[in-house]
Amino acid sequence: xxxxxxxxxxxxxxxxxxxxxxEVAELTDLSIGFLSQLEN
Numbered sequence: 001x002x003x004x005x006x007x008x009x010x011x012x013x014x015x016x017x018x019x020x021x022x023e024v025a026e027l028t029d030l031s032i033g034f035l036s037q038l039e040n
Contacts, residue, residue, distance in 0.1 A: 011039040 014024055021039075025032045 007039045010035075014039075 014021070021032045021035050024030075024035055
């Protein structure tokens with residue numbers, strides 16, 4: 001269950017900051033696909 005909450009929080013914070021998945025991927029060195037999976 002914690003994983004679901006982390007994903008929701010990640011997406012919420014990313015949206016608050018006005019960042020796209022691509023921008024977060026570039027900033028974190030994580031793939032867009034991985035970030036997308038975390039958020040969903």
